[in-house]
Amino acid sequence: MASPLAFETDSTWYESRADRPPSGETLNREVETETCIVGAGLAGLYLARELAERKREAVVIEARRVGLGASGRHGGFCGPGWACEGEKIENRVGLEKAKTFFNLSLEGFQMVREVLESAKAPMTPGILHPSTYNNPHGLQKDLERMAQVYRYELDYMKTDAVRNVLDTEKYYQALRDPRAFHFDALELCLILAEILKSAGVPVYENSSMTEFHKTGTGWVLKTGQGSVRCRNLVFCCGGYGGKEFRKLRRAFLPITTYIIVTPPMGEPLKQCIRTSDGVSDERRAGNYYRIVDGDRLLWGGDITAFGGLSLEWRTSRALCSGIRLSENAAWRSMAGIPFQVLKPPETGILFPPYFFP
Ligand SMILES: Cc1cc2nc3c(=O)[nH]c(=O)nc-3n(C[C@H](O)[C@H](O)[C@H](O)COP(=O)(O)OP(=O)(O)OC[C@H]3O[C@@H](n4cnc5c(N)ncnc54)[C@H](O)[C@@H]3O)c2cc1C
Numbered sequence: 091m092a093s094p095l096a097f098e099t100d101s102t103w104y105e106s107r108a109d110r111p112p113s114g115e116t117l118n119r120e121v122e123t124e125t126c127i128v129g130a131g132l133a134g135l136y137l138a139r140e141l142a143e144r145k146r147e148a149v150v151i152e153a154r155r156v157g158l159g160a161s162g163r164h165g166g167f168c169g170p171g172w173a174c175e176g177e178k179i180e181n182r183v184g185l186e187k188a189k190t191f192f193n194l195s196l197e198g199f200q201m202v203r204e205v206l207e208s209a210k211a212p213m214t215p216g217i218l219h220p221s222t223y224n225n226p227h228g229l230q231k232d233l234e235r236m237a238q239v240y241r242y243e244l245d246y247m248k249t250d251a252v253r254n255v256l257d258t259e260k261y262y263q264a265l266r267d268p269r270a271f272h273f274d275a276l277e278l279c280l281i282l283a284e285i286l287k288s289a290g291v292p293v294y295e296n297s298s299m300t301e302f303h304k305t306g307t308g309w310v311l312k313t314g315q316g317s318v319r320c321r322n323l324v325f326c327c328g329g330y331g332g333k334e335f336r337k338l339r340r341a342f343l344p345i346t347t348y349i350i351v352t353p354p355m356g357e358p359l360k361q362c363i364r365t366s367d368g369v370s371d372e373r374r375a376g377n378y379y380r381i382v383d384g385d386r387l388l389w390g391g392d393i394t395a396f397g398g399l400s401l402e403w404r405t406s407r408a409l410c411s412g413i414r415l416s417e418n419a420a421w422r423s424m425a426g427i428p429f430q431v432l433k434p435p436e437t438g439i440l441f442p443p444y445f446f447p
């Protein structure tokens with residue numbers, strides 16, 4: 091039996107907006123193919139699309155539904171680069187390889203854009219990276235470095251300009267990436283599934299891989315009611331897989347994080363955040379947020395590979411981070427709303443459909 095997805099839920103904000111088709115076919119017979127991809131998140135769906143474009147035969151096996159893992163409920167912030175700072179990558183692998191890595195990330199960025207554009211799906215451009223301390227020279231240096239070394243142009247914003255759009259004195263200067271954008275995470279997965287359908291690539295839903303073994307010419311993989319014989323077997327299971335991955339499971343490092351979307355908050359929110367840009371206030375594991383649906387706040391952060399997996403643990407991390415976000419940003423117009431109300435007892439009442447750490 092495949093392990094259940096951690097906190098699997100179909101009642102997310104994304105699901106409430108999505109035009110999800112009825113459940114796809116379940117694998118209930120033996121099929122033979124060149125490549126079997128396990129997991130219908132972004133990794134699995136994009137790989138299947140790449141193979142289809144090259145006219146290579148493939149099937150996708152998904153334990154639950156397309157995009158029900160991280161890919162259909164993440165933050166939707168999309169820009170080139172890596173979570174690790176550029177300088178650290180350069181120190182580790184050298185400048186030339188660091189450039190190759192950056193170009194690879196640009197390619198991925200472009201692939202996301204391309205698929206969304208093909209379906210005319212909305213992308214809201216602009217992601218701001220404000221500094222939480224006065225650092226004009228550091229940011230200017232980063233800006234020049236990005237332009238000269240990586241040939242990637244960013245905009246520089248002075249403190250006044252930042253505070254003009256973000257009503258807080260906790261932020262100073264910012265770098266703005268005008269090409270980075272925000273999109274609907276689940277929508278991208280469903281578009282990819284539609285592309286695969288049109289290309290004749292089967293995506294079996296509710297078909298958990300329960301075991302796999304090697305044969306003379308490839309692999310056999312079993313699900314509850316069917317099996318796949320293939321030459322290549324590719325696992326795209328994020329951090330979700332369980333015992334069915336045998337020794338491979340030991341190589342997984344599941345990351346714990348969350349996204350919260352608040353209920354509509356009306357004018358006060360719009361006075362605090364006077365931009366449609368996304369905001370990401372630290373390079374890694376900081377706060378990132380954006381207004382969605384006109385007056386809801388989507389925010390996430392606090393990425394960690396350490397810590398328990400209990401719902402209570404995640405909830406308290408998310409709440410603490412919400413409170414920290416309000417302290418860090420200290421919104422003037424809002425006087426602490428909505429985070430003052432984000433105390434554990436009220437959580438269930440405030441955010442029943444939308445709270446999903
Ligand atoms: C809260 C949160 C916010 C994030 N925000 C951002 C962001 O703003 N920008 C960004 O770029 N990235 C973000 N990320 C990261 C991004 O979501 C992930 O890197 C990406 O979605 C991983 O895709 P994946 O296909 O590898 O895994 P997943 O989307 O997790 O897909 C794995 C799939 O494998 C399936 N599976 C597992 N085991 C089996 C089995 N035995 N048989 C069959 N199927 C199986 C699962 O059901 C699942 O559908 C965020 C992640 C999280 C959790």
